[in-house]
Amino acid sequence: MGQTPHSQEPATGATTLPGVGEGARERVLSGMQPSADSLHLGNYIGALKNWVRTQEEYDAYFFIPDMHGITVAHEPTDLRERTHRTAAQYIAGGIDVGRSTLFVQSQVPEHAQLSWIMTCLTGMGEASRMTQFKDKTRRSGTDAAGVGLFAYPMLMAADILLYQPHGVPVGDDQKQHVELARNLAQRFNHRFGETFRVPEPFIPESGARIYDLQNPTAKMSKSAESPNGLLNLLDTDKQMAKKIRSAVTDDGTEIRFDREEKPGVSNLLAIYSAVGERSIDDLVEEFQGRMYGHLKVELADVVVAALGPVRDRALELLDDRAELDALLARGAAKARETARPVVAEVYEKIGFLPPAQD
Known part of the structure; x- marks a missing residue:
């Protein structure tokens, strides 16, 4: 996720949805996985600079999807360090934690709660058509993959729907995931009553694409050969x-x-x-x-x-981890203020008992 959104009109009846306040600015949500020690120039130009502009006119939620980071083999110490590094670069790149909501995915348990419900709403054939699983298992085969990698799109749908965004800034390669979130929102609303805003993908009409300095026909990527x-x-x-x-x-x-x-x-x-x-x-x-x-x-x-x-x-920022953790904790608390009523509404409609209070 990560591009400048086009202007969109609020959906009809949107202000009645949980997590969406009367007269609130339109909301957008985006994030980048902490899968490397540093963001690269493509991330900065293609996402981060656009996010900085986004927060000027939108109610912006930016998060670090570390739960997605464990869908493949990983080192725990690396994941924790990269989460800190990604957060520091978000802020250093211009994300204003006083204006936007910045948080780490795993610190907001509502993501996992809603993800399971989205997984139960998703058909096997529907999940099997998601291209990311095919792409990531092309070399090693599906037998070597974890179920979490297969269920990745349902977690991403929960990430999106939890905050009732008007739109999701994404690159064209992520449009399929937003389409799944739209389908699941519509399915839930049809079965259990109006609950979720159906989000729009925000895909820019044009923008700078940055290529590898050693292979200028390939997009700059964390998985670069050199x-x-x-x-x-x-x-x-x-x-x-x-x-x-x-x-x-x-x-x-x-x-x-x-x-x-x-x-x-x-x-x-x-x-x-x-x-x-x-x-x-x-x-x-x-x-x-x-x-x-x-x-x-x-x-x-x-x-x-x-x-x-x-x-x-x-x-x-990385020299003062305690302060950085405090900033992220405040962001998580703010994110949970939005996420809790959404999950409570979902629990009531599907027949669960109310969520336990912390």
Whole structure:
């Protein structure tokens, strides 16, 4: 999840739903898994920068889905550390914990409570058609996968529906998960009475896509073949500059934007445009007649100037884990204020006794 939402009108009757207040701003929800030690430039440009803009006009909920992180083999100490690191980078990147609700998924038990109910509403055939399970088991086979990986989309549906969002900022590759959440919301409402808002996927019409520095035909990803292809938010200035200087370019010397013929140079121009907030046409004109090396040197300066302060702030937050944990605890408490009445409504409608109070 993670793009700037388009404006949407509130659904009819939305203010009667649990967890949605009269006259409240439209709500959005998004998050990124803590699956690496650092967010990378693609995460920053494609998600985090958009989230910062989102919180200006929406009631924004941002979370760290650590429960999804145990659907595959993991090291507990790594997961805990990466959860802290992800939270620190959210805040350092501009998420305002006074304006937005920032929390860790596992600290809000209502996610697990609603997830089981969503799992029971989902058909086996419906779950089997989800592409993520197929993608993640293509190499190792389904026998090596845990049931949690298969049930991942139902937990994601619970993540979404728990907060009654108007929309979910996602990339196009996550649209299927939002469609499942929509289907389950409609199914529950039909069987048990109007309860859930049916959320809309917010998918941008256009936006910068950042590619691997060593393989500029592949999207920048945590699973990159070479660490030199990733620009990480927590890299040192020297590491960032070195990775940009060693980025793969193309035959010839002309600096122009052409994804097919010049994927390497086009990627560098796209990064410069996104980080430096300048148009690609302007950059092409500026570098006309100059060499690839000039583009790389100036791009390194721009990236270091933009990401260096984010890294430094994240490291400051990580130096005081007690304060960071306190911020996350406050966010979890706020998230539970929204989640509790939704779960209570669901429990009543499906025939459970009321949830026990903490």
